[in-house]
Amino acid sequence: MLRLPPFVVLQPETPEQAVAAWHPEAVYMAGGTDLLPNLKHGLGAPKQLISLNRLPRGGILIEAEQLVVCASTTLSELAQSKLVRGLAPPLARAASLVASPQIRNAGTLGGNILLDTRCLFYNQTAFWRRALGHCLKAEGDWCHVIGGPKTCVAAQSSDTVPVLLGLDASVELLGASGARVLALRDLFRFNGMDHLKLEPGELLTRVFIPRPAPGFRGTYEKLRVRDSIDFPQLGLAISGTWEGTTPKTLDIVVGAAGPIPKPIGKLEAFCGQELTDEGIEAIAELVRKGTRPNEAIHGDPAWRRQMSAVMTRRALTALRDA
Ligand SMILES: Cc1cc2nc3c(=O)[nH]c(=O)nc-3n(C[C@H](O)[C@H](O)[C@H](O)COP(=O)(O)OP(=O)(O)OC[C@H]3O[C@@H](n4cnc5c(N)ncnc54)[C@H](O)[C@@H]3O)c2cc1C
Ligand code: SF4
Numbered sequence: 001m002l003r004l005p006p007f008v009v010l011q012p013e014t015p016e017q018a019v020a021a022w023h024p025e026a027v028y029m030a031g032g033t034d035l036l037p038n039l040k041h042g043l044g045a046p047k048q049l050i051s052l053n054r055l056p057r058g059g060i061l062i063e064a065e066q067l068v069v070c071a072s073t074t075l076s077e078l079a080q081s082k083l084v085r086g087l088a089p090p091l092a093r094a095a096s097l098v099a100s101p102q103i104r105n106a107g108t109l110g111g112n113i114l115l116d117t118r119c120l121f122y123n124q125t126a127f128w129r130r131a132l133g134h135c136l137k138a139e140g141d142w143c144h145v146i147g148g149p150k151t152c153v154a155a156q157s158s159d160t161v162p163v164l165l166g167l168d169a170s171v172e173l174l175g176a177s178g179a180r181v182l183a184l185r186d187l188f189r190f191n192g193m194d195h196l197k198l199e200p201g202e203l204l205t206r207v208f209i210p211r212p213a214p215g216f217r218g219t220y221e222k223l224r225v226r227d228s229i230d231f232p233q234l235g236l237a238i239s240g241t242w243e244g245t246t247p248k249t250l251d252i253v254v255g256a257a258g259p260i261p262k263p264i265g266k267l268e269a270f271c272g273q274e275l276t277d278e279g280i281e282a283i284a285e286l287v288r289k290g291t292r293p294n295e296a297i298h299g300d301p302a303w304r305r306q307m308s309a310v311m312t313r314r315a316l317t318a319l320r321d322a
Contacts, residue, residue: 002040002125010050015174015205021050022201028052030072031106033099034115042126043116043138052110058206060084067209071110071171076101078109078160088167088209090218090237094159097222100229110204113161113171113184117154117192117259118231119145119296137193145296154192155256155297162237162255163220164209165263172206175199181208185263192259192296215241215248217319221311225298232256233299234291236311238319245274245320252283254308257293264290280316284309 010026012018018028026048029035038044058070060081067087069078078084079096098104098112121135121144134140137152145153161184169184182197189197212218218239224230235255241248250271252264264287270279288309293301 004036004039005042005045007039007046008048010048011054012050012052013054013056015055015203018050018052018055019174019176019201019203021048022203023048024200026050028203030108030111031074031103033103033107034111038116038123041124042129043122052108052203062087062211065211067211069109069207069209071108071113071204071206073109075099075104075107075109075112075160079104087211088163088218090163090220090239091160091167091209094163094220094222094235094237097220098159099231103229109160109207112158113164113187113207114196114198114204115158117152117195118157119152119154119192120298121145121296122154145294152192153258153294153296154195155294156188156195156259156261157231157256157297159220159222159232159235159255162235162253162261163218163239164207165253165261166218166237166239166251167209167212169207169209171204172208173198173202174205175202179205188260190259195259212239213241213249215243217242217322219315219319221315223299223304223307223311231297233297234293234304234308234311235261236287236308236315238312238315240271240319242319247271247275247320250283252287252312254287254291256297257291257304257308262290275316275320277317280313280320283316284312287312 010021027046029049030052060069075095075098079092085092122137136143221236222232223234237253240250250267254262291308293304
């Protein structure tokens with residue numbers, strides 16, 4: 001049986017109290033669906049858990065031409081919200097594809113954005129990791145994926161993050177010296193051991209998503225072993241504005257292929273003209289070239305890379321013909 005380490009649970013009632021309670025041996029806990037399994041695996045042993053469950057719940061609303069989502073919104077609430085389904089359908093879809101209903105009922109958007117990176121050599125029991133001789137991200141000095149002593153390439157495995165990046169979202173962070181707003185694209189760094197550019201103790205409070213322009217169409221496609229529960233082996237977020245079969249803007253972000261989601265460049269060349277089957281093939285090839293999955297998570301990297309093109313072709317054809 002896997003047991004949790006001993007800790008004290010604090011239950012602040014305001015974000016300010018939560019931030020004031022933070023110290024280097026404490027961690028925030030929202031739904032706990034990422035954090036608690038990790039603690040059971042001996043990945044961290046904080047002295048205090050600062051539960052966010054008693055903080056006021058801000059819900060989902062429209063404010064100054066943007067969708068404002070409180071970090072404590074559960075993935076189920078996000079998936080079912082009429083506002084989100086109407087204004088940012090790929091976000092509702094991505095939330096609906098996370099894990100299982102029970103996990104979506106407890107897991108929050110804030111926790112989904114900030115969840116730890118994942119790796120087959122890391123997300124294991126302490127016994128398993130010890131038998132292997134540990135790895136760079138926890139207790140060891142060697143990466144078993146790339147075979148080196150410096151870089152960890154564990155995968156950023158959130159389903160909502162690629163979509164939020166495509167929607168140009170930003171996050172509100174509350175720290176000891178006040179609140180700041182950070183573009184989501186500036187939150188991540190290419191380092192699976194330390195992939196979030198957060199100041200110590202910063203609390204994610206709200207997520208801002210600009211209201212999409214008229215003609216918006218987008219989707220999120222997910223490759224995984226079992227549709228009922230698994231993390232992504234690859235995530236593909238597409239968003240854009242369309243006039244008939246002509247994309248006016250197009251954004252594609254690939255998730256779960258490394259420590260940071262990968263935006264695909266050079267898509268402007270396909271905008272402002274009808275998107276033909278040949279154009280879709282060319283974009284699928286751009287995505288394939290830009291997607292370099294590694295062996296940190298399940299699935300042959302070459303097959304996942306090839307699937308990025310297949311998923312792009314299918315998703316773009318459906319969006320064009322919608
Ligand atoms: C079996 C299983 C399958 C899963 N499948 C998927 C999947 O398919 N796709 C996917 O994306 N995820 C998956 N997850 C991971 C997880 O359930 C979700 O990512 C969930 O959204 C995490 O949210 P949470 O509120 O439970 O986060 P928590 O576990 O509470 O927290 C996660 C991390 O974020 C920090 N944190 C949380 N909220 C805040 C905040 N407001 N401010 C600062 N720090 C904060 C915590 O300290 C912790 O480090 C799965 C988990 C399990 C156990
Ligand atoms: S990518 Fe390498 S260092 Fe990172 S968790 Fe996996 S084995 Fe460890």
